[in-house]
Amino acid sequence: MAEVSKAAQKVGLLRVLGPAHVWALGVGIVLVGEYMGWNFGVGKGGAYAALIACWFAGVLYTCVAMIDSEVTSTVAAAGGQYTQAKHIVGPLMAFNVGLYLVFAYTMLEAANAWTVGFLVQTVGGLAGHEGTLNDDPFIVLAIMFLAWLNYRGVLATLTFNLVITAFAFVAIILLFLMTAPLTAPGLLQHADLMSGQAALPYGWLGILAAMHFGLWYYLGIEGTTQAAEEVRSPARSLPFGTLAGIMTLVIAATLTWYVSVGLMPWEYLGTAGTPLFDAARLSGSSLLVWLLGIGTLFATLASANGCINDASRAWFSMGRDHYLPSWFGAVHPRYRTPYRAIIFLVPIALLFALKLPLDQIITFSILSGLLGYTFMPLNMILFRRKWPLDSIKRGYVHPFHPIPAILLLALCAVTYFAVFLGYGTQLVAMVGFYIVASLWFHLWRYRFVNRGAQFTMPWPRPKGY
Amino acid sequence: MDFWNYLEYAAWAGSALFAVLIIADWIKTDSTYSEEVLTSSREGELEAITEQHKL
Numbered sequence: 001m002a003e004v005s006k007a008a009q010k011v012g013l014l015r016v017l018g019p020a021h022v023w024a025l026g027v028g029i030v031l032v033g034e035y036m037g038w039n040f041g042v043g044k045g046g047a048y049a050a051l052i053a054c055w056f057a058g059v060l061y062t063c064v065a066m067i068d069s070e071v072t073s074t075v076a077a078a079g080g081q082y083t084q085a086k087h088i089v090g091p092l093m094a095f096n097v098g099l100y101l102v103f104a105y106t107m108l109e110a111a112n113a114w115t116v117g118f119l120v121q122t123v124g125g126l127a128g129h130e131g132t133l134n135d136d137p138f139i140v141l142a143i144m145f146l147a148w149l150n151y152r153g154v155l156a157t158l159t160f161n162l163v164i165t166a167f168a169f170v171a172i173i174l175l176f177l178m179t180a181p182l183t184a185p186g187l188l189q190h191a192d193l194m195s196g197q198a199a200l201p202y203g204w205l206g207i208l209a210a211m212h213f214g215l216w217y218y219l220g221i222e223g224t225t226q227a228a229e230e231v232r233s234p235a236r237s238l239p240f241g242t243l244a245g246i247m248t249l250v251i252a253a254t255l256t257w258y259v260s261v262g263l264m265p266w267e268y269l270g271t272a273g274t275p276l277f278d279a280a281r282l283s284g285s286s287l288l289v290w291l292l293g294i295g296t297l298f299a300t301l302a303s304a305n306g307c308i309n310d311a312s313r314a315w316f317s318m319g320r321d322h323y324l325p326s327w328f329g330a331v332h333p334r335y336r337t338p339y340r341a342i343i344f345l346v347p348i349a350l351l352f353a354l355k356l357p358l359d360q361i362i363t364f365s366i367l368s369g370l371l372g373y374t375f376m377p378l379n380m381i382l383f384r385r386k387w388p389l390d391s392i393k394r395g396y397v398h399p400f401h402p403i404p405a406i407l408l409l410a411l412c413a414v415t416y417f418a419v420f421l422g423y424g425t426q427l428v429a430m431v432g433f434y435i436v437a438s439l440w441f442h443l444w445r446y447r448f449v450n451r452g453a454q455f456t457m458p459w460p461r462p463k464g465y
Numbered sequence: 466m467d468f469w470n471y472l473e474y475a476a477w478a479g480s481a482l483f484a485v486l487i488i489a490d491w492i493k494t495d496s497t498y499s500e501e502v503l504t505s506s507r508e509g510e511l512e513a514i515t516e517q518h519k520l
Contacts, residue, residue, distance in 0.1 A: 012506040077508045120472075129469040137476035144483035151487055229508075320506060330503040332494060343491060456509030 013078060014336040016155045017231040022224045022241025024162035025309065027248050028302035029105075029220035031168050032112060034249075034256045035276050035292075035299045037362075041213030043270020045206025047194050047261040052207050053214030054257055056411070058250045061218035063408040064373060065246040066398035067380045069239035072225040073395025075457060076234035078338075079317030080225030080310070081372055081379070086321065087457055088383050091449065093375065095323050095441045096434055100372040101226075101314040106345055107365035108220065109143070109307035110352030114361070115300045116142040117353075118273070123293075139353050142304060147346045150308045153335045154230050161305050164298035169252060171295035175276065176255040179263070179283050187283065188262030198266055211418040212366075217253035219369055220303070221245050222376075226310040235395025308342065308349075316341040321454045323445065363423050367430045370419065374412045377405035386462035 041050040068081075077083045082101055086094035117135030124133040149157050179187050200206060224242040231237040260275050263282045272278050280292035316338030319328025332339040352361050381402055389397060398404060420427055495503070 009502050010505040010507075011502060079508075083508070124469045124472075127469070129467060133469050134473055137473050137480065140480040141476040141483075144480040144487075148483040148487055151490070317508070320504075320508060326504055329506065330500075331506045333498055333502065334494075339491065339494070343487060346487075453507075456507065458509070 011331045011333045011336065013229045013331060013338070014154065015230055015232050017158060017227055017237070019231075019237040019241040019244070020162055021155075021158040022227050022231060022237050023245050023248070024158050024165050024302075025227055025306050026221045026224035026242055026245035027169065028161040028165040029108070029223045029306035029310070030218055030245075030249055030303070031165060031252065032115070032299040032303040033216035033219055034172060034252050035168070035296045036115070036274050037216040038213055038253070038256065039260065039269050039272055039275040041210035041216075041270075042261070042266050044202070044209035044213065046198060046201045046266050047257075047269075048200055049202075049207040049210040050213070050261070051257055053210040054217055054253050056211060057214035057218055058246075058253065060215075060373070060408060060411040060415070061221055061249070062246055063404040063411070064218075064222050064376060065242050066404050067376050067408065068222050068225050069242045069396045070394055070398045071380065071383055072228050072238045072242075073235045074392055076228045076231075076238075077317070077456070078226060078229035078313040080228065080314065081222065081375065082314050082317055083228075084225075084379055084383075085375060086454060087459075088379050088386065089375075091323070091446060091451075091454075092438060092442060095318070095445075096438060097372060097375055098314050098318045098323065099434065099437055100368045100375075102311050102345070104365050104368035104372065105220075105223070105307040105311035105314070106349050107352055107361045107368070109146075109304045109311065110349045110356070111358060111361045111365065112300045112304035112307065113139045113142045113349065113353040114358050116297065116304070119297055119300065122274075136354060140350060142301065143346060143349050143353065146301070146305045146308050147342055149305065150312065150342050151332070151335065151337060151339055153337060154227075154309070157305060157309060158227075161302050165302045168295040168299040168302065169248060171291040172252050172255055172276065174291060175280060175283070175288055176259055178285060178288055179259050179279070184283070188259070190262045193261060193265050201266065208414075208418055209421060211415055212422055215366060215369070215415065217256075218246070218249050219366065220306070221249060222372070223306055223310040226313040229313075235393075239396035308345070311345050312338050312341040315345060322449045323441070360426070363426050364430060367419065367423070367427055370412065370415060371430075371434070373408065377402075377409040377412075380405045386464070387459060388463060391460055391463065 041053045071084050072080065075084050075087055080101065082094050082098035085097040117139040120138040121133045121135045149160060177183060181188060221242065224238060224245060228234050228238060256276060260269055260279050263279050264272065269275055274296055277292045277296050280288040315328055318324045319326055319341065328341050328344065330340045331337065384401055
């Protein structure tokens, strides 16, 4: 009886999600990148450069998805890559990875909320509103509504994401089907828009410059791992949802590129704010204009929603392990959500969205993500070395190890160079920030960590230890 | 004042409503349950019971 009473007083996250929710979390965060952002790569190097960047980044993220699927199917706990780093590499790496995750997702959430405000402002202008509509209330509403949804429970949150993400994805498919040569002959003008000087306007250097924006097509798919503690069958659902997600994104990215570059010249497309919505307007179909307009809003909301979910799980996990004050490690007894982590990140997201310039927010989000991707191949190599295949049961074993890890590391190096070309100062500032944070953790914070309690997976002793 | 101006006010009101709902529940929860219960979640407990990680 004493055991039952003790168990009844414990609260933890609920295992209520299925593979579809994992898919919705990963694709939901990312799909907004198809609706806007990727096209700046066209401005950097032309249509072919954007396609090469799209597939190059597709390979990079397929490696990310495979590596994440294997490790997370074994480390079935909230925190995603933070928890992986804690178990496989060590506390300092884990602290840094946790920060990468929280900053990447919170800044992306802020950028999405800003975009919601921009969309409402644009629709207001198109609908005949005189003067400039104040976008602040819509930015705040988007963040507050999604924070409230996340606060109330993960099942409703990710079911909402599933519905709006599926809508946004189907809208892209319909755009392709209704503008393709079979249904609308002569509408797409690839031959005219992509020949001569327009093929590669800045040569091979343009391709390198476009790489930075290739990430937009897939940035955030690794967020599926944050659901690890809330899925019913982590070993099955996480690999299934993540790999289905990356396949969905490669298809959506390629269709997006194909339709957009066939309808708009690269000079315009490279600066367009909402390229898919513009493509729908050029198609001449009012149905597509509505679908892609709503799809743009839904994709933006789905991304912000997934970001709140993921950032709060990472922050919560760090609090639970005392890497941050343990106050953040609280779970709501009724809704079973990390409610204090969700609340704490709301004013930070509001501050980013209302006070900082959008391009800076996005750049810092991408840089944090890129630092996280650099950790993954090292993590994978150490994981296989410390716990070989015959030592731990895995839900998924990714093929051709260590080729994906080495490929991912090489692709990260190329992307760092591409980012350095455009945003060298921000890159150096970001690395400087993480060095200072690491010193704080090493010299002060780590003394509060209960070192034995943080390693909870019932794994055998690592090989060689 | 047109429809869009009213929509701005509605968005502010909606934001305030969600903020009040969250904060009211937060205060109620923190005053109802002990800190020990609220922070009792432990990583990997379920796995420790259901999986032994043996091949």
